[in-house]
Amino acid sequence: MQPSAAPYEERLTAPRSWWLISVLVGVSFALILLPFGTLPLLGGLVGGTAVAAVMASAYGSPRIRVVGDALIAGEARIPVSALGAAEVLDPEEARAWRTYKADVRAFLLLRAYIPTALRVEVTDPEDPTPYLYLSTREPERLAAAIAGAKTPAA
Known part of the structure; x- marks a missing residue:
C-alpha cells in the first residue's frame, strides 16, 4: 500500500513583494479612473488589485511533488x-x-x-x-x- 502523503511537495509561491505590487496596480487603476468619479475610482482600486493578485497567484501556483x-x-x-x-x-x-x-x-x-x-x-x-x-x-x-x-x- 502506498502512503497517502507525498514524500515531497512544494508550491512555488510568488514573493511577498508581488502582493504589494498588486495593491499598487490597484492604486494605479484608481488614479486613472479618478476623473470619472468616486465609484469608478473604487472599482478601479478593487478590480485592479483583484486582477493583479489573481495573476500573481496563478504564476505562483505551480507545484513540484x-x-x-x-x-x-x-x-x-x-x-x-x-x-x-x-x-x-x-x-x-x-x-x-x-x-x-x-x-x-x-x-x-x-x-x-x-x-x-x-x-x-x-x-x-x-x-x-x-x-x-x-x-x-x-x-x-x-x-x-x-x-x-x-x-x-x-
Missing part, C-alpha cells in the same frame, strides 16, 4: 524510472543553467525569484528531453525524494 513512482512538476508528470542523476544547483550554477548552459529541448519549471534549482537527467530513450530544470527552494530534499522514489520499498 514526488508521489508514488512519479515526479509531478507543474503540468508535467514523469515516472522516476525515466530519470537519471539529480544535480543540486546553487544560485550561481542555477543561473548558468538558465542562460548559457541551457538546452532548448529541456523542460524548465523556472521561477527567477527562486535562486536554487535541481537539474535531473532524463534517461528515457524515447523522450527527446535531455533534462529537467526545476526551480526549488529545497533542492537537496527534492533530490532525496526522487532517489527515495526510485528505491523499491521493502
